[in-house]
Amino acid sequence: MSEALDYLMQARPEAMQAYFKFLKLAGQRLDPRTRAIISVITKVDNQTPAGFRQYLKRALQEGVSAAEILDALLLAFPTLGLTKIVWAVDQLLEMDLPEFRLAASQQGKTDLPVWRDLVRFAELQSDRIHCFAANGRHVFVTLRDGEALVWDGVCPHRQIHFKPEDVTGETLVCHGHGHVFDLRTGLGVANTGESLRRLESRVCGEHLQITGG
Ligand code: FES
DSSP states (O other), X not given: OOHHHHHHHHHSHHHHHHHHHHHHHHTTTSOHHHHHHHHHHHHHHHTOHHHHXXXXXXXXXXXXXXXXXXXXXXXXXXXXHHHHHHHHHHHHHHHTOGGGOOOGGGTTOOOOOOEEEEEEGGGOOTTSOEEEEETTXXXXXXXXXTEEEEEESBOTTTOOBOOXXXXXXXXXXXXXXXXXXXXXXXXXXXXTTOBOOEEOEEEETTEEEEEOO
């Protein structure tokens, strides 16, 4: 929360609590991904860099793909106009998020993203965490309600690459500084506020695929 909102929460708690309750109720029939996309677009419309970056990361965490973010930006063209869309893309480029990087094979092309086979989906077991080498590091896969969640093997604390031996059961303890993560949810355990980055994935034919290079 910004310093200004924090101030208003203290100075006008009833009004501000009602405002936040309104926001929560207003989106309750939307799924989390749709809510996240709409929030990103509102931040682009307002051109608030901190809010845009915060809500973009939240959207990616909810499983929204880079391609969907770009689609939403273009779909909102009638209200955003090219200037605000370019502003948003400038923000994306400054953030240097892997999801939005063009693979070498895509330089000069416009068709995002490049998908790569990670594993045959049928080989995934719901009662264990799977570890695979991909994109120059390791990624971790778990099944939740039949859906594969793929966690990037980079620690959000200091961006070192996790090792397979950091994992015990469903828990990952970073060999860097000991931060602990639940591989079922991607959330930090004691280090609340940190979470693993969820990679974009899909099932294509028999394979689970991820993007990136
Ligand atoms: S780099 Fe992982 S805990 Fe510090």
